[in-house]
Amino acid sequence: MxxxxxxxxxxxxxxxxxxxxxxxxxxxxxxxxxxxxxxxxxxxxxxxxxxxxxxxxxxxxxxxxxxxxxxxxxxxxxxxxxxxxxxxxxxxxxxxxxxxxxxxxxxxxxxEKVETTNGKKPDLKGREVGGLAQLTYTKKPMHGILLYARINGGEYDFETLVKDSKFTDTRPRRNPKEVEIREYYAYYIFDGKKVGKQSEIIRVVLNPIE
Structure with a gap:
């Protein structure tokens, strides 16, 4: 041995x-x-x-x-x-x-803090948690974000409204045995409308699942 x-x-x-x-x-x-x-x-x-x-x-x-x-x-x-x-x-x-x-x-x-929504953009942050992409951002004083995503450099074909300050992307992996790159950007939502500027694009690398 x-x-x-x-x-x-x-x-x-x-x-x-x-x-x-x-x-x-x-x-x-x-x-x-x-x-x-x-x-x-x-x-x-x-x-x-x-x-x-x-x-x-x-x-x-x-x-x-x-x-x-x-x-x-x-x-x-x-x-x-x-x-x-x-x-x-x-x-x-x-x-x-x-x-x-x-x-x-x-x-x-x-x-009272008075500010316009024109220049606001979400401060998206992302990381892998348990094999899933988890995103966070500062919500207040806004009402949420409109989130867009793509996988492995493809089209931004995913869109969802996020009302909490944390979002976990539970969509299934295309191939759990391979590295998968998920990219996201978002706009703030205020009174049901998309406002402000686009966030920076962030990338979350999902490692292979053994």
């Missing part, structure tokens, strides 16, 4: 394996120094460097844990504050003493 031999890089790059081997080395190396097998000066220099590296690694991992914990605490505590601020704004809206000038100064108002 043939065997395959693969060598691991020394020292290993995976942190857990590096830590295990480092700690094992630090715990055992000096018995061989005392026995006169390994040189003291070089070993002491290496162990000092390893211990300093351990301190940096421990500090890095501690900071990552603190950052993670702080992130969790923030995202758990932030939504109630947003709700409280929204309720406060609603209260100020119903308070006749709060003038528009006060709302403006305190920025207690909902901003």
């Amino acid at each position: 043939p065997t395959v031999i693969s060598k691991k890089e020394f020292p290993e790059t995976k942190e857990a394996n590096f830590i295990r081997k480092r700690d094992n080395f630090l715990a055992k190396v000096f018995q061989y120094v005392e026995a006169g097998i390994l040189p003291r000066e070089e070993t002491e220099a290496l162990t000092q460097a390893l211990n300093e590296d351990k301190q940096r690694m421990d500090k890095k991992n501690e900071d990552k844990k603190i950052a993670h914990d702080s992130n969790v605490v923030y995202h758990e505590g932030h939504p109630p504050v947003v709700s409280q601020l929204r309720a406060y704004k609603h209260m100020s809206d119903n308070n006749p003493l709060v003038t528009p000038e006060i709302r403006q100064e305190l920025e207690l108002y909902s901003e």
